[in-house]
Amino acid sequence: MTQTPLASRRHFLRGRISDSDTLRPPWSINESLFVDQCRRCNDCIEQCETGLLVSGSGGFPEADYDKGYCTFCEQCVDACDHKALILTDTPWRQLPEITDKCLASNKVFCRSCQESCEVEAISFQLKPGGIAQPQLDNDLCTGCGECITDCPVQALTMKQS
Template sequence: MKENINLSRRRLFSRRKDNALRPPFVRDDVEFTDLCSRCGDCITVCETKIIVKGEAGFPEVRFDNAECTFCGECAKVCPEPIFSLDKSPPWTLEASIQESCLAHRGIWCQSCKDACDVSAIRFTPTLGRAPTPELLLDACTGCGACVAPCPADAIVMIKPQTTPQ
């Protein structure tokens, strides 16, 4: 007699890769979802309100309206041993400019460059067409300031080992 196994229930107990963008200063040696109690304190203290309640109630970072200032308040308020304010850089997120960028379509736009305080995005003039963006990853802090002002939603923040969706 063959036993039917419900694979959806089995997936409930399997460890899956956590691809959510987590707050800055999370220690590299911890699994965020194993230690986070989902108390919401980091969400409450986030000065730019980029930390929101995500999947299953865990805090996630979203750059829809603002950027991270790396103030460290999320790390200071957390009652769990998840964060380290000594971590440098605070995270490994970096910007990625997608093909939907207006400049790639010949439309003059430099809103991402204007929003980037560390000048990690530059535009090189090209004869006969709109300048296209170049991302200087060594200068990018992953703050996300370039995301919200992009009129084409062409900039996403990614973990370097992943690809954008």
Template sequence: MHGDGGFPQVDFSRNACTFCHACVDACKQPIFHHDAKPWHAVAVIDQRCLTQQQVYCQNCKDACGERAIRFQFGRNGMSHPQILLDACTGCGACVAPCPTQAIRIQTDTPGTST
């Protein structure tokens, strides 16, 4: 999709990135990382997470093929999601399944935030 200024922007609310590299192959500019991770972005969960309101939900964990979301018990007896930063690829698969839009993909690379 077109983001600010007409630049391409990934919309994780629609789908995840499969890292097929089609955009890397098509783009003539040296903007993509060529190291172990395709981009430097990770999922971030905010206070809108249902578990903050004592409501059970593990949609994000179920959607994460990298097993980068683990749940840990808090003081209130609820289990809360935590992102394992070393495992998170920033694929965005956890964004759309979250019923409260509590997850965003955070990066300092323009065009890849939600």
């Protein structure tokens, strides 16, 4: 099938603008379709009430959890006139990972992530002779990233699941 010059350029760029770690806005369509549909207009970014969405590699929108978290307000979807974001039952498949920077794993008391999680996806398990450690319930977690925002030592990172 013959491609238009614009589509050809997008396919050429695709390898450089995304990889398996690229976190798109919620309700983004499949990545290969996304880079075809998205016009890099920034409308979703401008509507994001928390600042989570930023212009990333190639000018395509990405979710940057250093900037904010997601309230699932759907404003980004409403703003997208190019069908790159489409409402479904599952906004995305990504989960926070707790790294060894976590204060609790370094024997310092902290429960900030548990306190910030509205759906109670983080609980603490007491380990023999130590301080209780955070554990994530993957089924409850929405991938909102509020725990990342509230962690005092940036011990959490969001990963595709």
